[in-house]
Amino acid sequence: MTSTSTAENTGEAAVLAEVTDALRSVLDDVELDDAPITMDTRFVEDLDLESIDLVTLTSELRQRYGDQVDFPAWFASLELSEIIGLTVGQLVHYIAGRPR
Template sequence: MSVDTTAPVTGGQVTEDTVLAEISGMLRVLLDEYGLDDVEITMDTRFHEDLELESIDLVSLSADLKERYGDEVNFAEFIAGFELEEIIAMTVGQLVDHVVVSLREAARG
């Protein structure tokens, strides 16, 4: 299934599967730099342990999220409440859930 990452996302269009596909695409671009673009990305995939992403990669992902979803999804605000151990253990699913909730809340206005 191909996801149009140029079309605006509205609250009614937001599904876990759609957001997972979009975030997986963003991550594949990052991972391609390390030759790891064929890694399976699921809701349980951990950014540090499974994808071996470093903090600079999370900064890049944050920029990608802002570009795609606008100010409705604030990655820095999302992880600000986490302890270091929680950031290290963070899963793709946690981010997907955050994006879905943020976009749905923004749609309700």
């Protein structure tokens, strides 16, 4: 029997892999192997994402997850300081928490 936390962690691991793959597509000119992407990786401070990169990432993830994940509404609900400090883990939790 699988516990809920294990199932959630498995789901989050799959989402983390998808987000990492999407980031590699968006940031194809940046070497990501030097600093592996983890749940604690910050989009702005660690990956130097600019607003246009976030828009591109949102588009890439929308292609992968469709309408089930409303990224524009989620981003709009965040304060500027929250967006600046946004981590990969926060995005992963948001995606993993959406109904399939």
